[in-house]
Amino acid sequence: MSGYKLLFSQLKLSTFRGTRWTSRFHEGFGGCGKAFLSSNCPKVCIVGSGPAGFYTAQHIIKARQDVEVDIYERLPVPFGLVRFGVAPDHPEVKNVMNTFTQTAKHSRCGFYGNVNVGSDVSVSELQQAYHAVVLSYGAEGNKSVGVPGEDLAGVLSAKDLVGWYNGLPNCRELSPDLTCETAVILGQGNVALDVARILLSPIDILKKTDITRPALEALAESRVRRVLIVGRRGPMQVACTIKELREMVNLPGSRPEMVAADFEGVTEALKDLPRARKRLTELMLKTALEIPSEKVQERRKNASRIWGFRFFRSPVEVLGNPNHRVAGIRLAVNRLEGSGEGSQAVVTGEVEDVNCGLIISSIGYKSLPIDPSVPFDSRKAIVPNSMGRVQQAAGLYCSGWLKTGPTGVIATTMNNSFDTAKSLLEDMDSGTLDVSAPKTGSQSIRTLLDKRGVKLVTFSDWEKIDKLETRRGEACGKPREKLLTVEEMLNVART
Structure with a gap:
């Protein structure tokens, strides 16, 4: 038996149930497998799971093999304006959700829905748990x-x-x-x-x-x-x-x-x-x-x-x-x-x-401030930034409409978000962003939210909602019949 197979046969999969390590074997143990060196991995948190959030996550994960990314979303369901803003008769535009799903299911990506950053957890608490925080929550005003x-x-x-x-x-x-x-x-x-x-x-x-x-x-x-x-x-x-x-x-x-x-x-x-x-x-x-x-x-x-x-x-x-x-x-x-x-x-x-x-x-549309600790330009309704780096806030970044104002289409947001991801990665490479000290990432945040009675929705929980909506839609000749309340979403997610 090869060393690869021997090592695999000796691992007890139950030990790592619910983690994101399994596909690391297919990356030749490169980077930072969850089961081995997770505590030493650079950890990035993204607030908002719309196009800006997912494109930022996608670029970071693709560019570096040693970074873990967690996406936090206020609603129990992901995809932001792709789900709630794109016109119903434009299904081709919504196909981008397939790409976002691949990102969310990546071994180094986590999704945590039903988390209201600013009230359930503060930006400062996220900064303590992650090496970098990217604000991508869009414009809801x-x-x-x-x-x-x-x-x-x-x-x-x-x-x-x-x-x-x-x-x-x-x-x-x-x-x-x-x-x-x-x-x-x-x-x-x-x-x-x-x-x-x-x-x-x-x-x-x-x-x-x-x-x-x-x-x-x-x-x-x-x-x-x-x-x-x-x-x-x-x-x-x-x-x-x-x-x-x-x-x-x-x-x-x-x-x-x-x-x-x-x-x-x-x-x-x-x-x-x-x-x-x-x-x-x-x-x-x-x-x-x-x-x-x-x-x-x-x-x-x-x-x-x-x-x-x-x-x-x-x-x-x-x-x-x-x-x-x-x-x-x-x-x-x-x-x-x-x-x-x-x-x-x-x-x-x-x-x-x-x-x-x-x-x-x-x-x-216009963006709204999320947390008193985050700089905000009320006149322009954006977080003041330089190429996505939030001014006078080391380790804090922004992408999407929060960065530029509500302009452009999804492709514009993609380029905008890639640019923010590049800035963040440049800061990692140059040492401007210190990633040497271990950070706890989602482990401590999940514990904190649990103590506060916040019920997280994972991506697999979202897939339960997705299947039900799709099944209901098929019954009446539609792509999906959406659940309309947070309570309904949470009930299905917990089934």
Whole structure:
């Protein structure tokens, strides 16, 4: 018998049950196997299991064979905005969860859900247990519109509406009023178009997605037939991408309704635009101004729902009715100063009122402070940092929207997170980050949380939830039927 097999035969697997050491044999005993030198391994803790957290973990694990990474998540389920932010009818975007699952199941990665960092455990306590802590918990706050009347019933944030139809537990009770004919969305980014598309999509399309059952039932009864997507600047500054615009243009049962005057001078400016912006603007021009083919004309003539961009408009006031509900919105009419991306909207003094019963603010997410010990820039709503290194806080890093603000798509977050991981690894290699002293990692944190009555959810526990949701979805022709409360999730995890 070879030395490899002899050693393997002599080990009692039960001794190491629940640890992450087993696949270390396939790494030729390189690095830091849990069963042998775990106490001397560099240990990294990541707070947040969305794309930023998982991409950071992925890069660290791949780059060094001697680092253990633990991911802590506030909810019992992983994947953050991939699960709760990506539109239900974009299943291809959610495929990234397969990659994240591989990372979570790696021998040197641990997942601990149902842990609220900042209340269940402090960042300082994590720093005592780990050589480095990476904050990747994203942006769960809403930016305020800042106009009178925004607190009236019928004014919602896009973040909350997206969370409602995607099954985010704290948005479960949202219950939006969809009895009006016209909805106004403030903002013209991809999230705004996602919301518009979900509001106007035929139910036969939505029922094949992982949209939640309560949302599906509410949308089936919706009387919303017209959605206006409002932006303070013009067509050449619109923040969405061509993919989302094309989906709106081709949405079954709907037709576009644009204001031709909003596109004055745009055709002449096309030649100077970057390629991606040029293609997007050309599609808008075609949609707004060109006479479509007979087939498209016929489809649009039979459409029962309408959508359209409204450019050069800023909210001034939400107008209410005697029942303190939304009755409309007053918009300032703007003009642009400057050109291109750097142009600024300037009010003209003219206003217009739009009758509507639902207003959805999609002007951006913002990060919130997690712990008094962590530096936080309230104005920019980020943790102040240099290439992911938190300023004046050795051993503390950040990635994702907490690092840059809520910009870009998942691919942007991937590069952002890889850069943070590189900074951390450079600090390890240079000795700036001291990893020589042993750290206890998850061992001491789990003991601490147990004493505080916090019930951890491991990745294998999540897989129980995943299997149940998938099974429930298959029963009604959907990819999954999500559990909607933390209590339900925990009950399944503990089964």
